[in-house]
Amino acid sequence: MARKKFEELSLNNAFLFAAAMQDAETCQMVLEIILGRSVSNVAVHVEHTLLYSSDFRAVRLDVYASENMEVAYNLEMENWDKEQLPKRSRFHQAEMDVAALKPGEDFSDLKPSYVIFICTFDPFGYGLYRYTFENRCLERDFGLGDECCRIFLSTKGTNGDEVPKLLVDFLRYVEDSSDACAAEISEQRIEKLHEKIRVLKKSRTWEAKYMTVEEYMKRAEKQAMQDGMEEGMKQGMKQGMKQGMKQGMKQGMEQGMLEGQEKGQQRLLKLIELMSAGEDAFLIPNLAKEETLLKQMYEKYHL
Numbered sequence: 120m121a122r123k124k125f126e127e128l129s130l131n132n133a134f135l136f137a138a139a140m141q142d143a144e145t146c147q148m149v150l151e152i153i154l155g156r157s158v159s160n161v162a163v164h165v166e167h168t169l170l171y172s173s174d175f176r177a178v179r180l181d182v183y184a185s186e187n188m189e190v191a192y193n194l195e196m197e198n199w200d201k202e203q204l205p206k207r208s209r210f211h212q213a214e215m216d217v218a219a220l221k222p223g224e225d226f227s228d229l230k231p232s233y234v235i236f237i238c239t240f241d242p243f244g245y246g247l248y249r250y251t252f253e254n255r256c257l258e259r260d261f262g263l264g265d266e267c268c269r270i271f272l273s274t275k276g277t278n279g280d281e282v283p284k285l286l287v288d289f290l291r292y293v294e295d296s297s298d299a300c301a302a303e304i305s306e307q308r309i310e311k312l313h314e315k316i317r318v319l320k321k322s323r324t325w326e327a328k329y330m331t332v333e334e335y336m337k338r339a340e341k342q343a344m345q346d347g348m349e350e351g352m353k354q355g356m357k358q359g360m361k362q363g364m365k366q367g368m369k370q371g372m373e374q375g376m377l378e379g380q381e382k383g384q385q386r387l388l389k390l391i392e393l394m395s396a397g398e399d400a401f402l403i404p405n406l407a408k409e410e411t412l413l414k415q416m417y418e419k420y421h422l
Contacts, residue, residue, distance in 0.1 A: 125326040129296040130316065131239050131274070136196040138325055140182040145315050148308060150184070150192060152289045153235060153249075153272065160187045183215070191215050191232040196293075198239050208234045208269045231266035237293060241275045248276030248287060285309075386422055393420045 128135045140146045140163060147161040164183040182194045193211050197204065211234045220229055236242070243250055250271040254263035274290045276282070288304045292313070301313035319325060387406075394403055394416065406413050416422075 125329045126320045130293045133196045146184050194235045197236045234269045237272045239274050241273045242271045246277040248282045
């Protein structure tokens with residue numbers, strides 16, 4: 120599949136989104152559009168947003184921000200992982216709490232937190248632009264009061280009469296961040312956001328970073344494909360032998376290869392996620408070049 124040039128990307132690209140959110144004013148503007156209220160003095164935690172260095176010590180595409188150090192936000196652009204979103208939102212919420220509470224501090228010191236996923240698909244199938252979740256008592260329908268909120272936005276929503284027009288315009292712009300789309304929307308805050316995105320796309324520095332990350336991802340995908348082929352051959356042989364016929368062997372190998380490729384990709388992505396969070400993050404770029412290292416890491420992380 121051909122990769123888009125950096126200048127052609129829309130905000131639904133996780134790299135461009137994370138890069139854009141590093142600007143505190145842009146992040147604040149997006150939060151205000153999503154929440155439908157004013158947000159003051161946003162600080163973006165760069166060390167948690169898009170960690171980039173020449174040796175790829177980490178590549179992380181979610182964005183952490185805080186408002187006057189009283190409210191914490193985690194924003195992430197999501198294009199494909201529909202099934203795991205609920206559990207991932209739970210993990211992000213826990214991760215934010217662990218990072219926020221220092222040893223010796225009381226639980227009352229935990230600040231309100233929002234986990235926000237912007238999805239280019241409908242995560243729950245009800246046709247909503249926005250799904251908001253809070254912990255509530257099922258028996259008496261009252262809030263738990265833990266000040267945790269999870270919001271899932273969908274660019275595929277259909278209930279425009281139930282949400283602010285600005286939110287609908289923003290989600291439309293997420294899908295199509297072109298000059299033409301921004302001009303059609305003709306909303307001051309979208310125009311301001313678009314101007315910031317245009318400036319970002321003209322940055323040679325960010326373009327170079329994007330190209331480098333893309334090259335790394337290509338190597339990772341290639342390695343995952345190779346792992347999948349190997350796993351698929353093994354599964355296919357087993358299935359084919361059980362069927363005991365030439366046609367059965369062919370069908371078994373084809374099915375096994377497809378299953379193996381998918382399994383291999385998921386296995387590699389899980390490994391990268393685990394390594395990024397630990398002491399082995401700096402070894403990630405070498406996975407696609409050193410087969411022995413890849414095997415060692417799989418064994419170390421019990422994959």
